[in-house]
Amino acid sequence: MxxxxxxxxxxxxxxxxxxxxxxxxxxxxxxxxxxxxxxxxxxxxxxxxxxxxxxxxxxxxxxxxxxxxxxxxxxxxxxxxxxxxxxxxxxxxxxxxxxxxxxxxxxxxxxxxxxxxxxxITQRKNFERELLQFNTSIETILQQKIGELQASEEMRLRLSRQVNSLKSQLGHHHKADKMVGRSRKMRELREMIHQVSGSDATILVTGESGTGKELVANLIKATSSRDDKPFLKINCNAINDSLLEADLFGYEKGAFTGATTRKIGKFEVVDGGTILLDEIGDISPRMQVSLLRVLQNGEIIRVGGNEPLRVNVRVIAATNVDLAQAVKEKKFRLDLYYRLNIINIDIPPLRDRKEDIVELVSYFVNHYREAFKKEIDFVPKSIINRLLAHDWPGNVRELENVIQRAVLMAKGKMITEADLVFDQDPRVEQQHVDGFNIDEKIGELPLKSIVAEFEATIIHRALNKFSGNVSTAADQLKLGKTALYDKMKQHGISAKNIKQVKKA
CATH class of the missing domain: 3.30.450.20 (PAS domain)
Structure with missing residues (x-):
């Protein structure tokens, strides 16, 4: 063979x-x-x-x-x-x-x-969810979990690192911290504040309107070495330019009509302490020069005076203006920008930390039900879904307005769809639909959540386009009317509210 x-x-x-x-x-x-x-x-x-x-x-x-x-x-x-x-x-x-x-x-x-x-990794994910639910006795809870996982050296090391991180975060809690939210972005914001507040460096707080720049300034001052010293807040946009200079730096007798006596300015009053210059992006070129002298040399000159005066003031500036762009447009001095921007604390907009919305809603509902003597004790999931779907151009201030109005208008013990009225026309929101950033959501949300959020956005835009007409929207989406109603209920979308806004 x-x-x-x-x-x-x-x-x-x-x-x-x-x-x-x-x-x-x-x-x-x-x-x-x-x-x-x-x-x-x-x-x-x-x-x-x-x-x-x-x-x-x-x-x-x-x-x-x-x-x-x-x-x-x-x-x-x-x-x-x-x-x-x-x-x-x-x-x-x-x-x-x-x-x-x-x-x-x-x-x-x-x-x-x-x-x-x-x-x-279901068990590990369950442990991680448990960790997020507890903000007291966290060290004891985590150490107990570590003891239960002795068979896994890798898991013990991971949880030990998380213990240290959470202990550090708990150590950053301060009675002056009035910011609400425990998202990653808010944790990073608090860590940044506690890292820089101990120095005397000038701090520039930036962020959109309504994000809470004053709360950040309050926490910086409260955790600094100047906590027991004076603290003044000046809204630079609310005072006439000539009056602002006299208000900040003072004036000599006879400096202008009506100046019958010498008056010391805010920088002298707050000497040794901290001053918040809010809306700093709106000050005039003349004020920019005067402020630059303070930041460079620690000196002021009263209006009508010639002698420079030394002051020791920690400056916190805040603005919702893009100062870098203002410099390019020749509206803001480059040298002042560099003096202000030694440390920049940028506050994230609410749309970038939507995981904080539920906690913020709870906080505002509790606050305003006491203020208005209401008995509200329940916020339906459909309401929460609508709040999560909103883009919040007005940030936390807009959310507070919406909840304040809803609590005030509520007739029973819960907030209803009729009580929830947004400050902004949903037609403005449609500008953000095409900018739905899938890349940002991959890794942050499971596929089902990403698809559900995108689906809710499309349905809301379709209903808005056809003035809340469900039949027309269903026809254009090639979807049965009953199926569309089911999806609207699932995502907390109300055609009635859209019709009301369109009529307004």
Whole structure:
């Protein structure tokens, strides 16, 4: 018998033996293992994967794996298809949170596959959610969790780092801190304030109107070494230019008509303390020169005087004007801009920290129900969804106005759709629909939440376009009227409110 006829059965046996061995090895692994074809179909699942998702994957699980497989192939360079993608990535398979890494895999038939090594991180995500719910006794709670996870060294180290971070954040709490919100951006803002407040450097607080620049200035002063010294707030936009100079720097007797005596200015009054110059972007070129002298030399000259006077004042400036752009337009002095912008604290707009909206709503509802002697004790989810969908061009001040008005108008113990009236026409909001930034949301929200938010935006725009006419909007969206009503209810969208705004 020829040699090649003898070797073929042996080769088949060897292939079968190797195939059985690697399947046995993969089934013994505690991690989930998937082999995916080029089209995303599941070629193989090990025992751990079947225990989690079943012997036959559901359609939603299969779709999630296809998306993951596609991303893995995109990350692998064409010239290195045998390279291991050692990046550990978090994702959702249907509703199950997982983390995974991938590697190209050649099947025994020669087909190129993707091997996913995956771990179910539901328990870890639950722990992280628990951590966010507690703001007292946090160290005790976390240490208890660490003790319960002795089998996982990696998890213990991760939680230990989180303990230190949260202890640091708790250490930043101050009785003068009236800012509401515990989002990542607000935590970073508080950390920045506590980092720079101890110095005497000039601070420029920037942010859109209604973000709370005065609250930031109050906290800077309260956590500084000048807390027991005078603190004055000047709205530069509310005082006439000539009067502002006299108000800040004082004037000599006879400096102008009516100056019958010498008067000291605010900078002398607050000597040794702190002064807040709000709306600094609106001061005149003459005032800019005078202010530059204070910041450069610590000196002022009274109106009508010649002698410079030394003052020791910590300056906090605030503005919603883009000073860099104002410099380009020759409306603001470059040298003053540099003197003011030694430390810049930029306050995020409310639309960039929407996770704080629920806490802010609770705070304002509690405040105004006491002020108005109301008995409101419930805010429906549909109301919360509408508040979360709004773009908040007026930021926290606008939200406060909306809640104040809703509490005042509420007739029962809960806020209703009829009580919720926004300050701004929703037609202005449609400008932001095309700017829906998916990249910012990837990694921050699961796919379902991103799709739901985008869907709510499209439905709201369609209803607004057709003046709240649900039938027309459903027809244009190629959607059944009943289905559109269901989605409107799900997202807390009211056609009645849109019609009322259109009529106004």
């Amino acid at each position: 020829p040699y090649n006829q003898l070797i073929v059965p042996n080769m088949q046996d060897e292939v079968l033996r190797l195939s059985t061995n690697w399947r046995t090895l993969l089934d013994a692994m505690p991690e989930m293992v998937f082999l995916l074809k080029n089209d995303g179909a599941v070629q193989y699942m090990n025992r751990s994967a079947k225990a989690c998702f079943g012997n036959a994957c559901s359609q939603t699980v299969t779709e999630s794996l296809k998306i993951i497989g596609k991303k893995c192939r995109e990350r692998l360079p064409h010239s290195a298809r045998s390279s291991v993608d050692d990046e550990v990535t978090e994702a959702f398979v249907d509703t199950t949170p997982v983390e995974y890494s991938s590697v190209p895999f050649v099947g025994y038939t020669g087909e190129t596959l993707i091997m996913l090594v995956m771990r179910n």
